[in-house]
Amino acid sequence: MNKIWADRLVAGTKTWDEVPASRKPAVNDILLEYVAKGKITQQKYEEIVGVGE
Secondary structure, eight states: OHHHHHHHHHHTSSOGGGSOTTTHHHHHHHHHHHHHHTSSOHHHHHHHHTTTO
């Protein structure tokens, strides 16, 4: 389920605020893995999780 949340965040069909608090740590780990693998950019990651807001 965490991967599904991560994929929906990347696709833009869900927002970080919609992710249940209990899932955020695991979803964040998946998103960071996507950055490391080049699936998304660091900038996209920051847009998704709201870094700097």
